Amino acid sequence: MNPFANRTLPLAGPAYDIVPVSTHNSNDMPVTAVALYVETGGTLSVVTAKGQTRQVAVADFSILPVGVRRVRTTGTTAGGIHALVLT
Template sequence: MNPFAHSPIQLSGIAKDLAPVTPDDSADLPGGVAIGLYVVSGGSLSVVTVSGQTRTFTVPDFSMLPLGIARVLATGTTAEGVHAFMLA
């Protein structure tokens, strides 16, 4: 039994999936909004947040970013092994 099956989707709570991300300048994340990102190999990470802001971070290997993300941009992203914590 899944205790989270009927929970409303929000930007907090336990992730229901960890999905690999292919950075894309024109498309949002295919599963919707991520509640955070996990990065295997560090570098620059360019994202569009749920508030519509474009941000670029430098992250080390094996990083977790607890931030609502709508899109991971290809331009400006050198980090690899990006995965999205998804609620849906």
């Protein structure tokens, strides 16, 4: 039984899935992430859900709770990046 069936997708609730991210400078991910999980710290260069390019430093095993539609190759040194998604 799926406890999430027939529920509205809340941003405050758990993600439905976690998928590995392939970085790219111009292509968005298939689904906008509600957060990113990073295994190996470094710098992330992302395009937010709002369309802004941002760079942030993250530590090992971090969760970045911001909507992200692209993780850019240029400027990203962090590794083991996964998208938390609602679909």
